[in-house]
Amino acid sequence: MSGSTASGLSPKLAKLLNEPPISVELLPGDGSEWLANASSEHAPFLFVDRNLGVPQKAAYKAYLEAVPQFHSARQRLAESSQPPSKHDIADAAASSSVLLLVNPAHQSALNTRKSLVELDVLDPAHELRFTDALLTLREGAKQSILWQHRRWLLRCIHRSTIPKSLFLSPGDGDGVDSLYSLVLDAEAFRAEFAVVEKACEVYPRNYHAWAHRFLCAQALISLLPGSDDSSPPPGPLMEVVREELARMRLWIERHISDYSAIQYYRQLEGLFPPKSPLHTLSMKDTMDKHAIELVRAYPTHESLWLYLRSSLPFVPCTPDAVPPTEQGEATTLVESFLSSGAKNDRPARRHAVWFVAWMSWTSKKIQLDGACMRKIVDIAETITPLTVAELVACLREHGV
Structure with a gap:
């Protein structure tokens, strides 16, 4: 020195x-x-x-x-x-x-x-290890500029498969801050996911950490070979994908208020092409069933109700549309909370009312004008037992 x-x-x-x-x-x-x-x-x-x-x-x-x-x-x-x-x-x-x-x-x-x-x-590589340590600090874990520095280092260490000028499109990551097309091996991806996990333990609901994780997942999936076979392509990178899907389900179960994690999990599933074997792998245990199980176990957590909303299949807006099985299961669950008149069930009931209002709005059964919103608030704060059908009918009187 x-x-x-x-x-x-x-x-x-x-x-x-x-x-x-x-x-x-x-x-x-x-x-x-x-x-x-x-x-x-x-x-x-x-x-x-x-x-x-x-x-x-x-x-x-x-x-x-x-x-x-x-x-x-x-x-x-x-x-x-x-x-x-x-x-x-x-x-x-x-x-x-x-x-x-x-x-x-x-x-x-x-x-x-x-x-x-x-x-x-x-x-x-030494500097990357130095940022590992800084990101274990609470003040470090939440700094977007430090995560950006880490991605800059990853671009220095790992080569890209295509020229930078060709992948700066809206679907290819966060502009010049993307990890898209970088050639990382399985252990490098595991290291990045582990760094994010530690940072999110230090600073919960860490948006910048989850954004980094998404860019890593995007780079990972871009490296997987396309396949029309009935089974996903083999290899170390596919094993990392399997691990990530399983790890995220476990993380959500252990961090039920972390909506940033839930949002990442939904985005992760969206990276897989709808008809690809990768999509089949991601949906082996469907998200909607997972969300229903969590809402049933922890009904007072708003983040889980939002998870349930985002996981349900789209319902066509036609009078004779038949709700998918998953939505029927969600409706049955909601009905159990609406029918309860116990005061200690009021927080869960409040979420159930807003969930029905959301379903009614997305299926165009109601319009969320001022009168309808005030009615939703009034119903959510009462403990009068209701069925889903009665609630929808009541909302339609005020929001058609």
């Missing part, structure tokens, strides 16, 4: 971050409760089995030390017409890592590290 980092907390912290750790956590205060019985080797930091604990006070002191060092190193890199020296590279990498620990959305620090990758002085 250079002379500018020869003392203080910043160089010691930067060295630990350079490992890089598997996870990072900011410990409250000075961390004395955690450090009392810890080894003094890494004091005032806790480093066990490549898991790094940094007391908040020490982190902020290190941050203040790293700021002038970072600005100086960044300026030298920008002004020099010669290849950067090892001194400047080390200062820029070390100081930026400390800045990102405290502020994972520090754009200048991320841009500097991108420059070091482009200069071939910072290994992109």
Whole structure:
């Protein structure tokens, strides 16, 4: 480390971050409760089995030390017409890592590290592992700019199957931030899904993490060979698809309020062509039955009612249309909540009323004008037993 980092907390912290750790956590205060019985080797930091604990006070002191060092190193890199020296590279990498620990959305620090990758002085695979650690921080997991940085690194590491100019279409991912057509192997996809899972545990209902996961799933499915056979194509990537479908069902069952996860699961199913073997694989245990089971078990959670809405088959808007079996099962379930007059069933009943109103609106039996909306609210707040037919008739009086 250079002379500018020869003392203080910043160089010691930067060295630990350079490992890089598997996870990072900011410990409250000075961390004395955690450090009392810890080894003094890494004091005032806790480093066990490549898991790094940094007391908040020490982190902020290190941050203040790293700021002038970072600005100086960044300026030298920008002004020099010669290849950067090892001194400047080390200062820029070390100081930026400390800045990102405290502020994972520090754009200048991320841009500097991108420059070091482009200069071939910072290994992109090493930088990817560094973002693994940052994304275990609550403040890191929710930062869109950090997820974008990770996708940039993936594009550096993995080659694309087609020129970039040919896949920037609306259906091919998030513009220049897409992972579409990148050649990742099965383990690389598993690693990305695992990073997202950890980030979503740290910061629940994490939209940016699920968006990253969708771009990964999109890239995964784009690599699968097309097939008209009766069985899905074999291979490691297909096994990752199977794992992802099973993992998502389990995740939703364990995180029943995470609508971002539910939305991702629905989008994942939508990536499969309707008549392809992949679609058959995704629908082996249909989503509508899964949603009905979850609503039956946890009827007070609005996210599950939304899951049920999105999973039901489309019903043609004709007077003689016969509801699909799945919708009939949902109606039977809803009827059980509407018929209950118990006060403790009121939250579930409220969701059931809105669900019937939604079904009636999508089938064009009612129009959701002001009078109808007020009636829905009134009915949802009462505990008078009703059947689905009686509720629809009542709504039609106010919203036809």
